[in-house]
Amino acid sequence: MNYNELLAPSAKTMRPSGIRKFFDLASDMPHCISLGVGEPDFKTPWSVRDAGIRSLEQGRTKYTANAGLKELRAEICRYLERRFDLKYDVPQVLVTVGGSEAIDLAIRALVQPGDEVIIPEPCFVCYEPITQLTGGVPVHIATRAEDEFRLTAEQLKAAITPRTKLVIFPYPNNPTGAVMSVQDLEEIAAVLRDTNIMVLSDEIYSELTYGLDRHVSFASIPGMAERTIVVNGFSKSYAMTGWRLGYAAGPEPIIKVMTKIHQSCIMSAPTTSQYAAITALRQCDDQIEMMRDEYNRRRRYVVKALNQMGLTCFEPRGAFYVFPSIQVSGLSSEEFCERLLREKEVAIIPGDAFGASGEGYARISYAYSVDHLQTAMQRIRAFLQENGWLKD
């Protein structure tokens, strides 16, 4: 068989995740300290696990409705209103297999071959390959450290063409930790108002913002709900990555088409996870707060430690990542991370894995225990010192 000829070119040429490569290298190193994974180190709150167990004991082991349990979708509507002042009805919500599936469905429901999809970078790794699989054309915007990696209205305006179909709006941002202020959001909204452009607002880190300001959803800006698909989920806020549950909320005609695709390729999101998620939304506000406070403590420690050793980083206000500059080393991001891994057995992710504009930076996740973080910081410091890059 000539598999090379058989495989669809758009699938064959998909760029593999630059994150995975580092995990593969690190997996052969038993003493490796990884700050690579974007996953909470907490266990799912007990009441949520218990609700999952109870649903199994009650024999709730069948498919649910394609769009998800009505009770869960109603609870998601109440949650979005309570936390982010978003007003949705049940038919505007689709329960998916993680935020990942919601992103895939939104792009597939909207993008036709030749449509342009604006992707501010650095960003999470899936938007571009999914766009390319649909025949869409990714249009990158390089956000800048001097703008604290926020998307500016000028940058967005300059990237729009008559072929623009969709803007990916990835805030709070993975990998930079950037968030957008209300004023930033209003400026972006002013560019999009009166256009026919849709927005995919990936708000998976909406519960993880630090400082005085709470997350503001792009869909809550006047006039934006009609053009926005909000993607959110349970992985990050409720430490539920393995339960694989997320959702999309947006205009009903779009959610309807997304549901049709979901029906064909997934059927329905995991039933046990859906029952557990109802409890998460009803009972876990205090657990979210506890985890957020803990991440905040770690965030402050890591930002201070990195800045002190000359790996300068702006203060990230969302998610659980810092994105320090590694330019003192004179190495590329990839060389820096590879040498750090080989010489000190610390795994962090090269910034260019999140788009070309991430070159010169590296992503460090602080979703790890303080002990783990302290050991990693000591090793990074020693790495810089031994190579003559330490600034004191």
Ligand SMILES: Cc1ncc(COP(=O)(O)O)c(C=O)c1O
């Ligand atoms: C920005 C962003 N969006 C979406 C996801 C997908 O999360 P999940 O599919 O676990 O809900 C991730 C996971 O790392 C992410 O960082």
